[in-house]
Amino acid sequence: MSAVLPLVRELPQRLALLGTGTVGTAFVHRYQALQSRGVALPRFSWLANSRTAFRCGGQPAQELAHANRAARVVPSLQPWAEAEGLQRGDVLVDATASDEVANWHEQWLARGVHVVTANKLGQGTHWARAQAIAESVEEGGARYGDSATVGAGLPLLSSLRALVAGGDHIHRVEGVLSGSLAWLFHHYDGQRPFSAWVGEALSAGYTEPDPRVDLSGEDVRRKLLILARASGIELRSEQVQVSSLVPDALAGLPLEQALAQLALLDAPIQAYWHQAQREGGCLRFIGGVDREGACVGLRVVAHDHPLAGGAQTDNRVAIHSDRYSIQPLLIQGPGAGAEVTAAALLDDVLSITRT
Ligand SMILES: NC(=O)c1ccc[n+]([C@@H]2O[C@H](COP(=O)([O-])OP(=O)(O)OC[C@H]3O[C@@H](n4cnc5c(N)ncnc54)[C@H](OP(=O)(O)O)[C@@H]3O)[C@@H](O)[C@H]2O)c1
Missing domain, CATH: 3.30.360.10 (Dihydrodipicolinate Reductase; domain 2)
Known part of the structure; x- marks a missing residue:
């Protein structure tokens, strides 16, 4: 007899993923695995890499494949720069190693958008940027999930x-x-x-x-x-x-x-x-x-x-x-590897969405 799963609940929040490489791919797979076990998660609404950005219609693995097939052109504008439609309470996951993306953390947080990151450049480089992130967390009321940045989710x-x-x-x-x-x-x-x-x-x-x-x-x-x-x-x-x-x-x-x-x-x-x-x-x-x-x-x-x-x-x-x-x-x-890092990102997402 199969186990009775808890009812899948769709949370009002939406989730956006930036970065469709090793960690981003592991993140999508884990998201789908948790979803198939009935874990309540924010709706996967949007994903992007340095070449393209997609709205997701409930099939993140397919959108991921599309994004990874996109042609490599020199963009005049980062396709995700507007992070269009992200609202207070939504969750943005940064699975890039991009300095440019790290520069946006502060602005998203100030708008009340939660940021969950594997990208160390937000808090692990300039003092002023780390301070600005801390202040935006204070002022915007959003949370900064950084457990994937050191020790890939170990409780450090x-x-x-x-x-x-x-x-x-x-x-x-x-x-x-x-x-x-x-x-x-x-x-x-x-x-x-x-x-x-x-x-x-x-x-x-x-x-x-x-x-x-x-x-x-x-x-x-x-x-x-x-x-x-x-x-x-x-x-x-x-x-x-x-x-x-x-x-x-x-x-x-x-x-x-x-x-x-x-x-x-x-x-x-x-x-x-x-x-x-x-x-x-x-x-x-x-x-x-x-x-x-x-x-x-x-x-x-x-x-x-x-x-x-x-x-x-x-x-x-x-x-x-x-x-x-x-x-x-x-x-x-x-303390390394895409799976543990993706798990740490999703732990942070779940911790945010459950509170
Ligand atoms: N791999 C690990 O085991 C591990 C462990 C802990 C932490 N991390 C951290 O996780 C992050 C991702 O690592 P990874 O191994 O997944 O790297 P990766 O395979 O190189 O993937 C990086 C992704 O970021 C995207 N990207 C780069 N610049 C961007 C920009 N300006 N705007 C939007 N997207 C951009 C890339 O887009 P394109 O596809 O268009 O190039 C790619 O999809 C890094 O910060 C890394 O330090 C990794």
Whole structure:
């Protein structure tokens, strides 16, 4: 006998999705899976990428396929720029990595449109933009769902905010914040070239579309900024010291050429690996922030160090605070991948629509 599903309820709110790539596609699939289980969701009304925008007639997977078939032209106007028809109470999901889209977060929030984002550029870059977003949330009464931006939905931001709200004082937050770099340094054994592992991580969707964003430490810088700001630490982008893994010869190349020359990474990473062997430790790419400053880079840590553990794409974060002064609070779990990221986005959508 089949299980009795709860009645599908259509909420008055509407949902708009920006970005139809890896995460956007996983989002549409999860939306449909939840819908088929009878979960009450806002109506999927609109989706767009950098080339086109579609009104949805109840078949988001088909609209997604249309959007992804659209020709790549140089648009004179972003097709979504008007975000036409979005009203107070509607939900906009940002599954892009676009700075331009991040610039709109503040305006949508000010209009009372909830923003749920996997795009870190809203809160993870300029201090002024992060502040403007926070102020728009205050003034517009809409919510900002950002749990997909760090740890792909792990309870990192929510824990930090709960500690701060409970009067705790955060001293230091440090961790393995990049799922792709965690995966790379769990697998790299000094034998197979590092660049071959990078290619594999890219194909598996663990890295950003341009893996140099991960390897340069820029992605971790953004996550660290988001974590710091959630911890009440006023950290600015330029205050984070980042040690990039990308050699200069690779940094300036167009994406396609850079992907063909990833072997430039191999010798320096192998040298780091030999250093770790000599010191009896392992390599971990770590970002850390406290009231004195912040840094991001590759470190040799002992095998029993709190940040050495985990596996695959696990993020592992240690929170030191008044409450956790002797042993840090450790949070660990898968921190990369389209499915967990899409699930985090939908968690935020559901949390907004249920309140
Ligand atoms: N992949 C992961 O595992 C993961 C994990 C956590 C967070 N994230 C974050 O999720 C976001 C999306 O990642 P992804 O892997 O899905 O990237 P992706 O596959 O490259 O997809 C990006 C999408 O954004 C669209 N886009 C780019 N610029 C736009 C613009 N100006 N206006 C409207 N749409 C625009 C692209 O449009 P076109 O199709 O027209 O190019 C594409 O559909 C990123 O911010 C990333 O950091 C990803």
